[in-house]
Amino acid sequence: MPISIDPPADAPPPQKHPKAPGPGERTTPHYEGCRGCGDVPGSLRLASWVGEDGVSVHSRFDVRDEHQGAPGLLHGGMLMTAFDDALGTAYTQITRAAVTARLETDFRRPVPVGTTLWFRSRVDAIVGRKIYVSGVGFLGELDGEVAGTARALFVKVGAEHFLRHGRPEDLEALGAPREVIEAARAGN
Numbered sequence: 719m720p721i722s723i724d725p726p727a728d729a730p731p732p733q734k735h736p737k738a739p740g741p742g743e744r745t746t747p748h749y750e751g752c753r754g755c756g757d758v759p760g761s762l763r764l765a766s767w768v769g770e771d772g773v774s775v776h777s778r779f780d781v782r783d784e785h786q787g788a789p790g791l792l793h794g795g796m797l798m799t800a801f802d803d804a805l806g807t808a809y810t811q812i813t814r815a816a817v818t819a820r821l822e823t824d825f826r827r828p829v830p831v832g833t834t835l836w837f838r839s840r841v842d843a844i845v846g847r848k849i850y851v852s853g854v855g856f857l858g859e860l861d862g863e864v865a866g867t868a869r870a871l872f873v874k875v876g877a878e879h880f881l882r883h884g885r886p887e888d889l890e891a892l893g894a895p896r897e898v899i900e901a902a903r904a905g906n
């Protein structure tokens with residue numbers, strides 16, 4: 719039986735982090751090697767902007783041949799990757815690093831290759847380490863026909879999560895000293 723990811727009704731509305739970009743600006747990438755939003759081979763190359771309210775985020779995903787599941791149609795797992803990234807980008811407007819603990823997706827329409835998918839995502843509530851996020855994916859334009867919806871629970875983590883579990887050479891490339899990585903991996 720999965721644990722509920724319904725946001726608590728009485729949680730205060732999330733506030734934009736003071737250092738987060740403002741309305742209309744591109745969001746800050748969370749990691750340049752990301753296969754959701756990074757400029758690297760195999761990436762969906764999702765691009766995201768801050769909404770007018772300064773809190774929500776909208777994102778663009780151009781669906782190409784390499785994203786197919788069925789002939790000429792977007793793979794469902796690729797749509798989930800796009801939602802994971804779009805929803806994960808929404809929380810960066812509010813708070814520091816967190817990882818996906820649960821992601822639920824409803825697939826409402828097939829998405830043909832060549833479509834541009836647009837997403838609206840927002841943080842619904844934050845309670846302690848738990849961040850409740852939801853989003854909608856639209857065919858062709860923001861607020862167009864709904865292709866899918868998703869909601870997720872992200873859980874805040876510290877640098878030690880990445881230092882302990884990440885591949886050492888990738889962490890070193892980000893500037894983490896080897897002894898710090900080794901200490902984290904040893905559980906110190």
Ligand SMILES: CCCCCCCC/C=C\CCCCCCCC(=O)SCCNC(=O)CCNC(=O)[C@H](O)C(C)(C)COP(=O)(O)OP(=O)(O)OC[C@H]1O[C@@H](n2cnc3c(N)ncnc32)[C@H](O)[C@@H]1OP(=O)(O)O
Nearest residue numbers: 721722748749802806815817818819820873877880892894
């Ligand atoms: C110098 C360099 C160093 C740093 C460089 C950093 C660069 C990176 C920057 C930014 C990164 C941003 C990356 C975003 C990318 C897109 C998102 C992804 O793809 S993330 C990958 C996929 N996800 C995972 O791999 C998570 C794997 N899972 C875990 O690691 C753990 O399970 C974790 C952290 C999620 C929770 O483990 P616990 O031991 O810390 O905490 P517990 O107590 O289990 O959970 C906390 C609360 O959350 C609830 N919870 C946990 N899992 C749940 C679930 N599946 N459903 C519902 N509730 C859940 C629990 O019931 C608990 O709630 P109660 O506090 O008791 O109320």
